[in-house]
Amino acid sequence: MISGTTKIAVLLSHPSTHLQTPPRFNERCVERGIDMVLVPWDVAPADLTDAWQGLRQIQNLAGVVVTIPHKETVAGLCDTLATEAAAMGVCNVARRFPGGKFLGEMYDGRGFVAGLLKSGHRLKDKTVLLLGAGGAATGIAHALAQAGVSELRIANRTRAKAVILVAAVAARFPALTVTASDPDVAGVDVIINGTSVGMHAADPLPVDLSNMAKGTVVAEVIMSPDVTTLLSTAQERGAKIHKGVHMVDAQIDLLINHLLEIS
Numbered sequence: 487m488i489s490g491t492t493k494i495a496v497l498l499s500h501p502s503t504h505l506q507t508p509p510r511f512n513e514r515c516v517e518r519g520i521d522m523v524l525v526p527w528d529v530a531p532a533d534l535t536d537a538w539q540g541l542r543q544i545q546n547l548a549g550v551v552v553t554i555p556h557k558e559t560v561a562g563l564c565d566t567l568a569t570e571a572a573a574m575g576v577c578n579v580a581r582r583f584p585g586g587k588f589l590g591e592m593y594d595g596r597g598f599v600a601g602l603l604k605s606g607h608r609l610k611d612k613t614v615l616l617l618g619a620g621g622a623a624t625g626i627a628h629a630l631a632q633a634g635v636s637e638l639r640i641a642n643r644t645r646a647k648a649v650i651l652v653a654a655v656a657a658r659f660p661a662l663t664v665t666a667s668d669p670d671v672a673g674v675d676v677i678i679n680g681t682s683v684g685m686h687a688a689d690p691l692p693v694d695l696s697n698m699a700k701g702t703v704v705a706e707v708i709m710s711p712d713v714t715t716l717l718s719t720a721q722e723r724g725a726k727i728h729k730g731v732h733m734v735d736a737q738i739d740l741l742i743n744h745l746l747e748i749s
């Protein structure tokens with residue numbers, strides 16, 4: 487029940503019709519007895535800076551959750567960034583302090599890794615092929631390094647972006663073998679689709695699975711469709727699959743805790 491004491495969080499995105507987070511977030515607030523609600527706001531990129539100035543004035547605003555295409559811009563609009571957001575230059579949640587300042591942090595990667603581990607998959611000492619070098623893939627790359635993978639290969643359509651991401655991860659985790667690679671699944675233990683390829687029915691597979699070994703873990707970031715063509719194809723070829731929805735489920739509590747400064 488929304489009342490005068492309810493804290494508001496807004497989910498900034500453009501467009502907003504595909505969003506899966508609000509019902510999950512709000513259900514979790516009810517389960518935890520937290521008087522807060524998350525509402526989707528569709529804000530076009532050109533209007534984000536103006537909208538942000540308005541958000542600074544809303545006194546019952548706990549903060550914002552951020553998704554495509556605003557993660558990088560919001561990192562620049564925040565007054566301070568916590569560890570992961572500062573290292574990556576993107577954020578997916580920002581707490582509003584009294585007075586209107588914002589503290590941003592990035593939980594996509596931690597959420598993805600937590601979801602994978604919770605489902606019983608292992609990352610330590612594994613060789614991982616990560617497809618993509620955008621916002622989601624960036625968070626995941628740093629979190630995989632933190633989770634102790636032995637080798638990380640990053641393949642992206644725009645190779646220059648993979649090279650930049652590799653350099654950022656290597657600078658932070660010098661002991662890790664991390665390379666900008668071709669999308670080759672041979673010799674890989676875990677394949678992660680961190681691109682948006684697979685959201686639409688007509689999309690091709692984001693990677694050729696012909697050389698994939700049986701028992702490889704194939705994981706998605708895409709939440710809709712629930713089972714992408716990549717996952718169904720990989721499963722038919724003997725892979726263990728992991729859906730994109732686990733990534734959001736595993737980070738709802740992290741987002742709530744950041745907004746309300748619960749440690």
Ligand SMILES: NC(=O)c1ccc[n+]([C@@H]2O[C@H](COP(=O)([O-])OP(=O)(O)OC[C@H]3O[C@@H](n4cnc5c(N)ncnc54)[C@H](OP(=O)(O)O)[C@@H]3O)[C@@H](O)[C@H]2O)c1
Pocket residue numbers: 554594617618619620621622623642643644645647680681682683685707708709730731732733734735
């Ligand atoms: N499950 C979750 O909790 C969660 C959280 C965040 C995001 N996501 C999902 O993750 C996906 C990516 O989001 P994002 O924020 O990372 O977006 P983004 O920053 O725009 O990055 C998109 C990535 O996909 C690649 N890509 C796009 N179209 C492509 C194509 N036709 N062929 C090959 N590569 C292509 C891009 O390559 P280029 O660099 O070459 O453009 C880039 O690596 C979305 O589907 C989003 O819904 C899920």
